[in-house]
Amino acid sequence: MNLIEKVKKTIRRYSLLEKGDRIVVGLSGGPDSMALLNVLWSLRDAYDLTLIPAHMNYGMRGKESEEDQGFCEQEAARYGLVLIYESVDLPALILDRGLSPQAAAREIRYDFFRRTAGAHDARRIALGHHADDQAETLLMRLLRGAGTRGLSGMPIRRAPGIIRPLLHVTREEILSYLASIRIPYREDSSNQKGIYLRNRIRRELIPLLVERYNPNLVEDLQRTAEILGEEEAFMQEEAEKRFSPMTIPGGVALDLSDLKGLSHAMVRRMVRMAMVQAGESSEITFRHVDSVLKLMEAEGSAARIDLPEGLKVRKSYERLEFSMENPKESPGDLYEIPVPGSKRIPELRIEVESRVLSLDETADSLLKSEAVLDLDKCSGPLGFRTRRPGDIFYPKGFGKKKKVKRFFIDEKIPYMERGRVPLLVNRENEILWIGGYRMDGRYAVDDKTRRALLIQIRRLNGKEHEETRRSPDIG
Structure with missing residues (x-):
């Protein structure tokens, strides 16, 4: 052949x-x-x-x-x-x-x-x-x-x-x-x-x-890798069916009773999934996962281990809690996005898609994950970053400027999550949209708008985020 x-x-x-x-x-x-x-x-x-x-x-x-x-x-x-x-x-x-x-x-x-x-x-x-x-x-x-x-x-x-x-x-x-x-x-x-x-x-x-x-x-x-890949996909699919974490401040928790009766291989996989969902886990190894398994078996109702990147795992009665006590924030680096186009930003755990709309396409009501802006007001290139000291914006419907810090407090966004909220900014580094929460009213469409821009963000789940970071070791 x-x-x-x-x-x-x-x-x-x-x-x-x-x-x-x-x-x-x-x-x-x-x-x-x-x-x-x-x-x-x-x-x-x-x-x-x-x-x-x-x-x-x-x-x-x-x-x-x-x-x-x-x-x-x-x-x-x-x-x-x-x-x-x-x-x-x-x-x-x-x-x-x-x-x-x-x-x-x-x-x-x-x-x-x-x-x-x-x-x-x-x-x-x-x-x-x-x-x-x-x-x-x-x-x-x-x-x-x-x-x-x-x-x-x-x-x-x-x-x-x-x-x-x-x-x-x-x-x-x-x-x-x-x-x-x-x-x-x-x-x-x-x-x-x-x-x-x-x-x-x-x-x-x-x-x-x-x-x-x-x-x-x-x-x-090559054939061995293919076989292992198929078996890995099957095991991951089975783990995702069983994975039902509870949300806690700054992380997630697993009910220990849900893990009883499962194989060590399945529990190990679910523990790693919880680590990924709780926060940054690029430094987590088999040894760290194994230490969590030992924590589960430890006597007593309360115990804790500290893992790399600020990840804490606590055994609290019948729960295993995974949280970022000192969450690692992005340093505020700007990740430019194509307009139109799509881009994954693993550092912010999001995938972004942008599309230029005709005026009859602009929506009256949007999902939290979407924003429609007046493209000619936006002053590109556009990009996403996280919060920086002194950030302000003009929340749509509020009429005056507001500190992003105060907005986070008023919206009751948990402190652990604030450093991960994506902010859409323009060339002058002005905030156009606090992703998932509120637009800046100055960039909203109005009766003078000629071109509208739809921005959509999708949160990467733990598996996608890890896969994106795990790009092949190849030149």
Whole structure:
């Protein structure tokens, strides 16, 4: 079976494409992304596809990075396509956010792809990860002591709209395919650096295991990840059916009687879900979950343990309480949103969608999660952030300015939650909307409005938030 037939089989099996899809194609210039673009181009008539190649220039390799971008523009043009690209100062971002180079690149890349999809009304984002990438991911996580979720590797499809059509194809098959049709590609020199664990696994560990233990290692690991992924999804679905936390100030609580009789595996999963729902949990490990299980079994009616990121777990009679005693607030960073378009902001635990309305579409009454503003009054670009000292706004229907702090108090918003309320602001950093609560009356539509803007926010649940933060460990 040739590569295109193999990919078509994968697409059909997992329903990765629908007729008429608009697809953002991640294009780095490497062999995997070049093969992906060519395969999707060959399928464009069968599926009536619109392809939008997108390239992120990190500026990490100087002239080489600029050459990568130029190469991608040239190759996109060969298909009659226009490359969408963006350049960033990755070293500055690494210093600013305290992230590793790989984590910082991953964060801005996925954000760029989502913004590009929103701006071009694309339902899919296609990435070029292949079977060797999956094998490397599984081995890397195994060496770090991951559980079934981590060992599931990269899903072949993931919200919002991310697909990996080449995940069942090996690197060798990709290189052979490109050579057969004479498609050029670029080599990233950083892939040769031994300072990265993934590179060492690719260049040292996998060749050793293939040569001395299992010549079919890549295919077998890819299949193992797929099996674990299906079982993980089933277990998660079962846990969500049973998960019924109570809301408490600053967090959630589980009724211990609801956990009795459940397997250790199910209880462990529900404990982690409670941790995620209570607050930031990116530093939570199996060891921390296990300490909560021991707390449940401890004698006495009251006990407490402190976990990373300010998460507190208390056993109080027949309840297990999870709360953020000192909730970690966003430092007030501004997260710009596309207009129109959609964007996930995991730091604020929201997904935002914006849409320009005709005047006859403007609503008289809205959900709390929606706001309609006069677009010409808004002074973009727009973005979301959290509260800052001295914030004020003019609540619609109130007639005068009010401190955001006083508004939170009057609305009886729990102190633990105030640092997580998303605030929509304009270019001058003026508050247009306290998300989920009140608009600023100065930006409301009136009889002079020519263009209206609908902003909708959706809270990410624990699973979605963790999944967004858990972007694949892949370059």
